Amino acid sequence: MTATFPKHIPAEGYIPPSRQQEPPRKSYKYIGQNLKRVEDPRLLTGNGQYIDDIVLPNMAHAAVLRSDRAHARIKRIDTSKAKALAGVYLVLTGAEAKEMTGATAQFASPPVVQYCLAVDRVRHVGEAVAAVVAENRYVAEDACDLIEVEYQDLPVVVDPEAAMTSSGDAVLHPERGPNNIAQHRTFTFGPVQEDFAKADVVVKRTLRWGRSGAQPLETVGCIAAYEPGSGKFTMHTNSSFLNYVGWLVGASLGVPASKLNLIPCVTGGSFGSKLFTHKVMTLAGTLARAAGRPVKYLEDRLDNITSCDNHGSDRLYRCELALKRDGTMQSLRFQVIDDYGAYFQFGVGTHGNSLCQIVGPYRINSIQMELIAVLTNKCQQGAYRGFGSEVTNWMLERMADAAADELKMDPIELRRRNLIQPGQFPYVIPSGNLYDSGNYPAVLEEALRIAELPKWNKIRDEARAKGRCVGIGIATCQERSVFSATEFWSLNGTENPGFTLTSSPESTQIRIDPTGAIHVTLGSPFWGNSPETMAVQIVAEQFQVDPSQVNIVYADTQSGFNSTGPGGSRFTVMIAGAIVGAAKQVKDKLLRVSGHMMEADVGDLEFRAGKIGVKGVPGKEKTIGEVALFAHYFRLNLPAGDAFASGLDANYVYDHPLTTMPAADRSHLGIFYPIMGHMCHLALVEVDPKTGKVAILDYVAVHDAGTVVNPMTLAGHIRGGTAQGIGTALYEKFHYDETGQLVTGTFADYLIPTLAEMPPAIRVGHVETPSPFTEYGIKGGGEGGRMGAPGALSRAIEDALSQYGVRCDELPLTPRKVRELVRAGEKR
């Protein structure tokens, strides 16, 4: 294979060799099957054991008093009435909590300090001011109402552009410096100036991506218990990354990881928003230690929506795209102002993420990004399905459509002309990241085939002839997968990057018991994805056993090891790597033992349908159960040496398949998110120009996530992700008014799509271009739908309203916003 490189990146030795052990095959027995999910029966019967289902003896309940001010000094807190209420065990203010618990974990460098309860100052509406522990939640909330807080209001900053010039009391964190700019840097990848100088056309747009968030139906919770004798914490948590960064909660609580055990539970949705949940764990631990009994703290919806630390990106772009007259894209430069809210937990990780696919599927030669991260009086940003790349996908698609309009080209044709071609992989983009494999034209053509575009055109034209506003939109987007951690530190100042090359591994233990049952331990929890089903299908493939023989166990942090967790569409790829590694060791031993049992050479043996047999000799075989029984109890009949030690088990840690260091001068960022999926979304919409209502008439989503382990569950992610993309594009917004009040603080105001807002169907197609770097060629596909829908819908609405000369440059396109656009068009 011949790789494609931009001129500014030295090709020699840039791409490490592949560590793939299991190349993709033409056919599989279990991989690629629509196995019914292993997780479902217990979820369907109410036996999921979500965080709120767990009850400990003597457990008390916590509630949190939250700030009704966006920005204020806390002058005085009087908790005496709350403490006097019957059934109240403990009332704790931020200042009191700080005496026993340190700041919450931070990944930004330099950090912006945050505590689990605000100290001295509140910086957004909903920030925790005090907590109550009581015999039940009702009493705890009663007590919150009895706490008196005297505030001194400070100037409120909600506008991200205004935040760039804040000074004096409007500065949220004066200890950081005299302004609200958290980071301001420009990154240049390739010959941007030259490319612009050579361009025939420069297309300019200002684009605004509104703030939305995951809002899973289950909020974040933790049940913490503390043993005063041993000084040990035990916590039940719905965090997704407990084996990755859980130990940092110990650091906040002032105990070593040896005195902190985090126990995972089934999680009612995350979409990124439960990656860490460290603030809630830190708070629950603080309260349990201080109250002397186990404490459950579960956010209610208002807690979560105002203070989940996981609002999504909130960006203003000023973009310029340089093109040749024939529509060939040359270079893209932009300024982006991103409103991170009141804290900065992950630094500018969402922009590190964006840069891994910043040219999209297009052959753009150079990129320049001026990044201005600002702090305002809002809930801080965290993760939401796409982690910033969904925004750049939308930005790129908006720029592609804008270019098509200015050049009077068909948007599909403009894209077709710029797509990276199948023969160009592996393809290194200007920011340094690698696209491992792909066939973008095939995805586009498959989407057009499924949509039957001529029919859509006919529907549109006939509707228009009757005066109706019907339009078609397209998005051709990237879907990077297999998160490592470079994105969190590569954009930091090189004098203080915070980290170096990070693997973010995933591990498993495979153990075959004496009956032949296969027990697989996962170091990552269930968060609404299908970790058990994925593991079962891959283990069944490895051992050629029936899936019913495989049992999944989840590790707590005391027994688990070196796992990262689901996120960044990584879990299926990473657990496949861990399973392949562990299975190889266990299979080798099965062969050694069965070879002795059957007096056969290991090289003559094969796995066949739950058995190990001698190749070419039907009937000469042992079941895995027979071998396992022998290996467990009759080891002394086997040769001496560790190779035959009793039992059948292996641990394996699978490191990230392909990641390299950024250039010291950041002229490129290295390879950091290379397992590259792709998608094409097509939308047919009708807009009612009188009400601004958008009806999606038809929708097609074709994705390439490499080798597919379970087409049914992948399609579930695509459709569900698209539903969230529809929400982001048309309905959902955390709207803060000028005083910093969150006016969309309930599900009656923050509008998550119901079935009534969905298209009649989302027709899904799969193209499979296996990765040359992962086991079986699997790529991740957990985030895709949300990464494509906003672009396709924005264009479809723009097309539908073409008679009004509308540009859809701001999301969400709520009915009110659409009416504004139509009204402005009518005036023109």
Add this chain to the structure above:
Amino acid sequence: MALIPISLKVNGTRFERAVEPRRLLSDFLREDLGLKATHVGCEHGVCGTCTVLMDGEAVRSCLSFAVQADGCEVRTADGLAQGGKLSALQQAFWEKHGLQCGFCTPGMLMVATELLERNAKPTKAEIEEAVSSNLCRCTGYYNIVESVQRAAELMQEGAK
């Protein structure tokens, strides 16, 4: 706070308890009776995750007080599986991948139960109307509609 005596049947079992008048039905079911299938999502009646049947009618248990269920027959998703066997409705959700995280599922199951008891052969539009009362953040809803369609089929087959 004074306690009010209530007597009600939940999933076929009679309970006599004394509750605070402000105690929510959802909390009563989950905490007092230990019936964990009913989940609470938004706490103000929008998402429908907490849906249970009260005398055969779907209600939001997060907006109902336990005292309102006095004298009623309440059914929750805990009671759907019988003898360790999934009901036809649960089976259909499993077959059709009608759930991902599973948190909204009990509410969806109870909405579907109400529909199918009133209308054994609902049209797709009738199913869509019922399902659109509840939020699901994972699936995009299509598989939930298909699950209910499949459940209606399974129940018809079972009735033969």
